[in-house]
Amino acid sequence: MPVIHITNRAGAESTLEAESGISVMENLRDNDYEVDAICGGSCACATCHVYIDEAWQAKLPAAEADEQGLVEDEPTYKPTSRLSCQIEMTDALDGLKLTIAPEA
Amino acid sequence: MAEHVVIVGAGHAGGTLAIQLARAKDRFRITLIGEEPWPPYERPPLSKQFLMGEVALEKTFLRPETFYADKGIDLRLGTGVTAIDRDAKSLTLSDGETLTWDRLALCTGTRVREIPVVGRDLPGVHYIRTINDTQAIQAVAHEGAKVVIAGGGYIGLEAAAALRQMGCDVTVIEMMDRVMARAVAEPVSRFYEDEHRARGVKILLETGVAEIGGTDRATHVVDSHGHVHPADLVLVGVGVGPVVELAEAAGLAVDDGIVVDARARTSDPDIFAAGDCTRHPNAILGGDVRLESVQNAVDQARCIANELTGKGADYAEVPWFWSDQFDLKMQMAGLPEPHDQVVVRGTPSTRSFSVFYLRDGRVTGVNAINVGSDYVRGRKWIAEGRTVDPSRLADTEIPIKEV
Numbered sequence: 453m454p455v456i457h458i459t460n461r462a463g464a465e466s467t468l469e470a471e472s473g474i475s476v477m478e479n480l481r482d483n484d485y486e487v488d489a490i491c492g493g494s495c496a497c498a499t500c501h502v503y504i505d506e507a508w509q510a511k512l513p514a515a516e517a518d519e520q521g522l523v524e525d526e527p528t529y530k531p532t533s534r535l536s537c538q539i540e541m542t543d544a545l546d547g548l549k550l551t552i553a554p555e556a
Numbered sequence: 557m558a559e560h561v562v563i564v565g566a567g568h569a570g571g572t573l574a575i576q577l578a579r580a581k582d583r584f585r586i587t588l589i590g591e592e593p594w595p596p597y598e599r600p601p602l603s604k605q606f607l608m609g610e611v612a613l614e615k616t617f618l619r620p621e622t623f624y625a626d627k628g629i630d631l632r633l634g635t636g637v638t639a640i641d642r643d644a645k646s647l648t649l650s651d652g653e654t655l656t657w658d659r660l661a662l663c664t665g666t667r668v669r670e671i672p673v674v675g676r677d678l679p680g681v682h683y684i685r686t687i688n689d690t691q692a693i694q695a696v697a698h699e700g701a702k703v704v705i706a707g708g709g710y711i712g713l714e715a716a717a718a719l720r721q722m723g724c725d726v727t728v729i730e731m732m733d734r735v736m737a738r739a740v741a742e743p744v745s746r747f748y749e750d751e752h753r754a755r756g757v758k759i760l761l762e763t764g765v766a767e768i769g770g771t772d773r774a775t776h777v778v779d780s781h782g783h784v785h786p787a788d789l790v791l792v793g794v795g796v797g798p799v800v801e802l803a804e805a806a807g808l809a810v811d812d813g814i815v816v817d818a819r820a821r822t823s824d825p826d827i828f829a830a831g832d833c834t835r836h837p838n839a840i841l842g843g844d845v846r847l848e849s850v851q852n853a854v855d856q857a858r859c860i861a862n863e864l865t866g867k868g869a870d871y872a873e874v875p876w877f878w879s880d881q882f883d884l885k886m887q888m889a890g891l892p893e894p895h896d897q898v899v900v901r902g903t904p905s906t907r908s909f910s911v912f913y914l915r916d917g918r919v920t921g922v923n924a925i926n927v928g929s930d931y932v933r934g935r936k937w938i939a940e941g942r943t944v945d946p947s948r949l950a951d952t953e954i955p956i957k958e959v
Contacts, residue, residue, distance in 0.1 A: 482620050484575065484627075490854050492598040492616070494605075496878035496887055497851075498932070518885065521928030525936070525957075 454546035457505075461486050461552050470541050476502070476548070477537035486552050493537035498522050498556065500536045505549035512539055528553045558585040561864070562647065562657035564637050564802065565589070569831030569853035570663035571596025571618045576861035578627040583865070587630040587655060589637060594687055595621050600850060602690045603714040604880050608722060609694065613687065640806040642824055661860055662803055662814055662822070662829040666796035666848060671706055675768030680775075681790045684711055696789050699723030704777040704787040706765045708735035710879050711793035713748060716757050717881040719791075727758040727785050729765055729777070741892065741911050744923050747904040751884060796848060798833040811835055813846040818870035820859045828863070830856035839872035840939060841891060851876050874938045887928065889935035890921035899946045901930060901956075910934070917943040930956050 453469045456479060460466070470479045477500040480487045488499040495518055504512060509532060515523070519538045523529060533553065541548075561577060561584050563570045574588045574596075590596070597616040605611040614620070624631040636650035646656045668683040670676055682693050693715075697703065701724045705712045708730030720726045728735070734745035735752075749759050764780035768790055777785045798813045809815040809823040813835030820828050820836065831853035835846045855873045862868050876889040884907065895913035902909030910930035913921035918941055922934025933956045937944065948959045 478615075481618075482623070484579070484619070484623070488572075488854060490850055491878060492600060494600070494878070494880060494885075496880075496885065497876070518926070518928050522932060525929055525932035527936075 454541065454543050454548075456480075456541070456545075457547065457549040458485060459551040461554060470545075470548075472541050472543050474541060475537050476539040476541050476545075476550070477535070479541055480536055480552070487536060489537060491537075495519055495522065495535060495538055498526050498535060501526055501528065501553035501556070502534055502536045503530055503532045503551040503553055504534050505551075506532065508545075508548055508550075511545065526553070526556050528556055558583060559658040559864075560585045560587070560656065561659045561661065562587045562655055563589065563661045563663055564647070565663035565665055565799075565831070565833075566592070566596045566631070566633070567663060567665045567831065567853065568596065568599065568618070568850050569665070569857045570661070572854045572857035573661055573663065573830060573860055574624070574629050574631075575619060575627075576858055577864065578629055580861075580865050585630075586628070587632065587657075588624065589632045589635050589649070591634070591636050592686055592688070593634050595619070595624065595631060595633065597687065598850070599685070600878075602687065603684050603711050604718055606687075607684075607690050607693065607697075607715065607718040616687070637802060640802055640827075642806055642827070645826070658826070659864065660827045662827065662833065663831050663853075663857070664799035664802060664814075664829075664833045665853075666798050666832045668792070669795045669797055671765060671768075671792045671794055673765050673767055675770065675774060676792075678768060678770050678772075678774040678790075680770065680773040680788070681768055681792060683792050684715060685796070693789065693791065697722055697724055700725065701788040702786050703727070703789045703791060704729065704785045705791045705793060706777070707793035707795070708732070708759065708761075709738065709793055709795070710736065712791070713752065713881055714879060715791055715793065716752060717755075720752075720755055720757050721882070724789075726756075727760065728752070729760050729763050729779055729785075731762070731764050733762050735759065735761075739888075739892070740923050741898045741913065743898070743900050743904060744886075744911055744925070747909075747925070748881065748884075751882060751907075755882060796832070798846060800833060803829070803833075815844075818872075819863045819868055820856050820871065821863070828860045830860055836871060838875075839870060840874055840941075845875075845891070847875055849875060849877050874935050876935060885926055885928075887924045887931035888922065889931060890919070890938040892921035892923075895920050897946060899949045901950055902927065902952050912944070912949055914944070914946065917946075919944055933957065933959075 897914040910924040924931035
């Protein structure tokens, strides 16, 4: 199983054994990390906002326009911001490192 | 000793509240009671991706089925609540059992409005509110099936888009002179009518349903102009109403919704309520509202969780909604009414534009179609109560951030 290294809002680090073939958001949500993912992954809100570790930026498919439009106007936006519902977890992402963004 | 919190209703609000409280380990004993056989799930996909079979059933669950037991939440599914005894701080379940509570949360949601016409009880007449409803529709919505949809609101149009993409022959019957008339301005309605028609959905405006005909099952719909529309499936989407009977019988204040204060507390200090069933104050909107939305269900549930864990704050959230139809993603924030000006930004024919609602120059609402940045900016302006220059807003040469 691939793993995701997660820093939560309180700054605590943990490692999640992730499931491939579902989104990063679903992995976080199903394991009760602090993403609300209110729209259920349809890229209609920004409540699954995470920061992807620099080293992993290039390994992810680029954000589509609708994701970018939503996330870049979040008050907590950083250049490393992504919506985790738009990233599919794969074995190739084993070791992915991310931080849950603060509540907007 | 842990406080026993009993949550009535296992929808978005009830589910979210249970999930949030479970994070405060040891402080609460949580019982979550749901009438449906399913653990808390997302309802929006029922008229969209789940209807089309693009999303598996378990994918709609807010948490995996095993989550609740793992967190020590006593999840009672297929169970109703028949009465609340405020003096005894207890309630009676549909199976006759009595539960006592320290705090009670009513997350009873809404139920669909029935269409008041002859034939409404015939087999083949469906609503979309639950997983079971959508599964029943899927069973008959085969390619080429004739579907007549009563109501051109969000649910009706989302279902029309999904069923059309599934190869059904779809007719939408709408009483008003445009679709989604209650929720959006005319340019948005006309755009969606054109999009649906271009894909072969028939949309009949200023038309009502006079009768649903058939003997053993619905076979046709007679409209208010006397035209007969053959139907393998009749779908009704004419709105919902809050489920308030339990609260009313318990003597709680009710006014088209269970009346709660800014901390989601009912007229009984130990009873809270969240979601579609509540009438609540919202500092940003400056009045009491009842909303039918996932955002409000989740945020109000969090408001209760915060109150119970000592982090309480008054409820003040910009309402937001979304609607997926075909490849069109509409994102909405605020409440358009009341407004005195509508500003269209962009050109509908490009299939990417937005409509802003203004009152006294302040932004009160936004509908953004395939343009997420306008939605996010509009939501921010609504929260800030910001005034904008309508002519700059309408000028797409000026980036939205610089308006």
